[in-house]
Amino acid sequence: MTSADGIRVKICGLTRPEDVAAAAAAGAHYAGLVFYARSPRAVGVDLARDLALAAPVGLAKVALLVDAEDAALDAIVARVPLDMLQLHGHESPERVAEIRARYGLPVMKAVGVARAEDLPQLDAYGRVADQILVDAKAPKDAALPGGNGLAFDWRLIAGRRWPVPWMLAGGLAPQNVAQAVAMTGTRQLDVSSGVETAPGQKSADLIRAFVAAARDLARAPAVPRL
Numbered sequence: 716m717t718s719a720d721g722i723r724v725k726i727c728g729l730t731r732p733e734d735v736a737a738a739a740a741a742g743a744h745y746a747g748l749v750f751y752a753r754s755p756r757a758v759g760v761d762l763a764r765d766l767a768l769a770a771p772v773g774l775a776k777v778a779l780l781v782d783a784e785d786a787a788l789d790a791i792v793a794r795v796p797l798d799m800l801q802l803h804g805h806e807s808p809e810r811v812a813e814i815r816a817r818y819g820l821p822v823m824k825a826v827g828v829a830r831a832e833d834l835p836q837l838d839a840y841g842r843v844a845d846q847i848l849v850d851a852k853a854p855k856d857a858a859l860p861g862g863n864g865l866a867f868d869w870r871l872i873a874g875r876r877w878p879v880p881w882m883l884a885g886g887l888a889p890q891n892v893a894q895a896v897a898m899t900g901t902r903q904l905d906v907s908s909g910v911e912t913a914p915g916q917k918s919a920d921l922i923r924a925f926v927a928a929a930r931d932l933a934r935a936p937a938v939p940r941l
């Protein structure tokens with residue numbers, strides 16, 4: 716991926732057809748469907764299938780899973796037309812490779828970052844996953860392993876690169892898109908809470924503002940050469 720491709724946005728946690736329409740109309744590249752019962756954004760297989768079928772060509776459907784077993788994955792993959800699996804639990808590199816081989820879908824592995832000690836995990840998963848998702852590590856007492864609207868210290872990954880495409884996540888919102896991109900150099904952004912009015916309630920206005928903020932960066936004129 717080069718800078719000419721612009722910045723790709725994933726809107727995660729869509730639960731209504733109008734959320735899918737808003738993400739597509741705004742120009743998002745990925746739509747995330749959460750298969751984690753404890754999340755306020757959780758969808759069942761039937762609803763997920765309807766939402767995925769409503770997505771226009773060009774909007775990639777991503778299933779978010781947390782330590783899912785084969786039986787659950789089998790049921791989801793059999794019924795929901797998907798473009799990618801996002802693994803957001805404690806899946807080992809071996810499990811990531813196994814899931815990738817079993818379903819023949821690209822796999823994105825989320826890694827929680829809070830301190831420099833967390834960074835080697837990104838290298839390990841960068842060897843087995845198709846993409847890596849660099850997210851804020853959930854606090855120990857958090858009910859969810861992600862989707863908490865918390866950012867991490869982006870200076871930790873400034874200048875870091877991995878051998879596969881990667882996305883930045885955690886506490887992103889329309890107002891911090893420019894800073895997140897400037898500090899990390901990311902070309903892909905993943906957002907959930909930052910485009911909601913309440914947990915699980917997506918806002919078309921905030922989705923539009925988020926994608927526009929990313930698009931504006933790609934359009935910003937280069938600094939003129941002296």
Ligand SMILES: O=C(O)c1ccccc1N[C@@H]1O[C@H](COP(=O)(O)O)[C@@H](O)[C@H]1O
Pocket residue numbers: 727728747749751754755756779781803848850859860861862863864865884885886887905906907908909
């Ligand atoms: O969104 C959820 O409910 C969720 C549940 C379980 C694991 C991950 C979840 N969301 C992912 O978390 C990050 C950051 O979200 P936020 O923007 O800080 O709210 C993002 O990758 C979501 O896909």
